[in-house]
Amino acid sequence: MQNPFDxxxxxxLVRYAAIDSQSDETAPGSPSTACQFDMLHLLRDELxxxxxxxxxxxxxxxxxxxxxxxxxxxxxxxxxxxxTAPQFNASGVKPRVISGYxxxxxxxPDDPALVLSPAEHPYLAEKIGHDLITASxxxxxxxxxxxxxxxxxxxxxxxxxxxxIARGPIRVAFTPDEEIGRGVSERLPKDLRADFAYTxxxxxxxxIEYESFSADRAxxxxxxxxxxxxxxxxxxxxxxxxxxxxxxxxxxxxxTPETTADREGFIHATDMxxxxxxxxxxFILRDFERDGLAAKGELLRQVCAAVQAGEPRxxxxxxxxxxxRNMRYWLEKDMTxxxxxxxxxxxxxxxxxxxxxxxxxxxxxxxxxxVPTPNVFTGMQCxxxxxxxxxxxxxxxxxxxxxxxxxxxxxx
Ligand SMILES: [Zn+2]
Numbered sequence: 200m201q202n203p204f205d206x207x208x209x210x211x212l213v214r215y216a217a218i219d220s221q222s223d224e225t226a227p228g229s230p231s232t233a234c235q236f237d238m239l240h241l242l243r244d245e246l247x248x249x250x251x252x253x254x255x256x257x258x259x260x261x262x263x264x265x266x267x268x269x270x271x272x273x274x275x276x277x278x279x280x281x282x283t284a285p286q287f288n289a290s291g292v293k294p295r296v297i298s299g300y301x302x303x304x305x306x307x308p309d310d311p312a313l314v315l316s317p318a319e320h321p322y323l324a325e326k327i328g329h330d331l332i333t334a335s336x337x338x339x340x341x342x343x344x345x346x347x348x349x350x351x352x353x354x355x356x357x358x359x360x361x362x363x364i365a366r367g368p369i370r371v372a373f374t375p376d377e378e379i380g381r382g383v384s385e386r387l388p389k390d391l392r393a394d395f396a397y398t399x400x401x402x403x404x405x406x407i408e409y410e411s412f413s414a415d416r417a418x419x420x421x422x423x424x425x426x427x428x429x430x431x432x433x434x435x436x437x438x439x440x441x442x443x444x445x446x447x448x449x450x451x452x453x454x455t456p457e458t459t460a461d462r463e464g465f466i467h468a469t470d471m472x473x474x475x476x477x478x479x480x481x482f483i484l485r486d487f488e489r490d491g492l493a494a495k496g497e498l499l500r501q502v503c504a505a506v507q508a509g510e511p512r513x514x515x516x517x518x519x520x521x522x523x524r525n526m527r528y529w530l531e532k533d534m535t536x537x538x539x540x541x542x543x544x545x546x547x548x549x550x551x552x553x554x555x556x557x558x559x560x561x562x563x564x565x566x567x568x569x570v571p572t573p574n575v576f577t578g579m580q581c582x583x584x585x586x587x588x589x590x591x592x593x594x595x596x597x598x599x600x601x602x603x604x605x606x607x608x609x610x611x
Contacts, residue, residue: 204353204595205330211330211349212594213294221289222282222376224403227597229282229384230260230282230375238281238348242373245249245352250359251371259384262373263391266358272367272609276570277354277398277601278561279347282585283339294409302327307336307585311427313387315586322403322580329590340587346577347399348373350598360422366605372397374561380414384562395414395536395571398562399601403481403552406576409530410555411563412464413492414522417482417499419445422514425476435475436513441506442471442478445515448502462555464491466499487525487555523559524571526566536571543604547596575601 221236223231230236242262248253250528251264260282268274285287299306302324305315313336317324334340355371358364370393374382377400401408423438446468452458459465471480482499486492496519503517530537541551562572578593 200501202595203591203592204266204357204598207331207353207356208349208594208598209296209332209591211352212342212345212395212589212591213296215345215348216292216294216332216334219292220283220341220397221475222285222379224285229381231379235260235282235375238328239373239375241409241479242281242348242352246371249356253384255458256296256389257384257386259293259386260375261384261387261390263478264355264371266355266369268366268368268371268609269362270365270367270387270542270609273394274368274370274392275605275608276370276374276391276393276572277351277399278374278396278572279399280344280374280561281348282375282378282382283341283345284343284378285515287339287341287585288337289341292338292341294340295333295335297333299332300326300329300331305331305333305588307333310336310585313585315581315588320581325561326590326593331588331590333588334585336585339582339584340589341579342580342589344377344400344579346579346589346594350399350577350601354601358605359388364602364606365440365609366406367609368399369605372396373546377561380559382561383568388568388570389566391570393570396509396562396565397536397540397570397572397601398560399577399597399606400560401576402579404576404596405544405549405552405575406557407537407544407551407553408574409524409534409537409553410487410527411523411559412485412557413489413525414559415492415496415519416522417484417496417517417519419480419482419499419503420516421445421473421478421480423476424512436510437475438473438478438532438565439475441510442473442480442515445480445502448473448506457551462487464495466495471584484519484555489515489524524567526563529566530571530573533571537573538602539608540575540604542574543600543607546603546607547600549596549600
């Protein structure tokens, strides 16, 4: 243990990670899963106990609280999400602490075949001597985003106990369903009552992110002509064949998640289901720029139109729905929140890194809805899978950066 926040952060993450709060894309409602209330109720009660003000759990599943200011200044929000990713087993998480990491391969008690190796994960090689937290091998850890929760809670607790630290009012928010893109209710920007905010949902130390994907989703419905196969000659139109054709005609050696990186966007077929009479194909479309995103939607429409032209008896419908937009479009008009976070990191001796996020955050939506919300590192690594790990000291660095940020925001 190297500094005063280490033990608290470690204890909080271990405690929070053991609570199952996985979200579920297929479930309606907000939160999508009742188990997220286990986290939300706990955080509401802990905030109340530590003396935070205006503590509430909204009917759309967000915990809000105020840490009163001790000096004039803008109201700054700090957010983290309580849900964990639906992509991997997240029940029965058994967090495990490796004190003073020795730089070797890390094995897992519940899956002897699994190895986390510094050779394959260069960032791990930098963490010799740190205290690391992992799961046991059969689940994700859920540092995404319980590390963010632990950091915000530790910061809140510290500020409430430190009236001598000059800072403006702080608003704290814990959201559900970030992983399924449903964390930001239409009512959150108003209820948050913050001039600007930060999500604690980034990876390696130094990440201050203000660019995310722009995102649409698409649903293609192919309706064939259904008829008894015994007398189908010249009459049946099989929707499965047409749906396959659409997927086959779309780019596969390029413009897919598995063939793109950095600033390239993609069209990703996520689901295909149905039968010979009707098929539904779901896509997500991603690009950093509006033009690029629109072009991908247009390409999908053109492919559908071409397949439709080849079989006029079928009905092919292509519907595209907006999801979120690159937060840079709004943040670049006033970079103050980004510059503050960068300056705070520098003051902590950290070089800020700003790479575009190949995904979205609650901040993407919040920014679009009027609350500028860049993303700040937590230290989380190898998220959404069994190798997920985090350094307690990285979390402490994030906590100190946020505290510094709160003070610098008040000075203006
Ligand atoms: Zn996250």
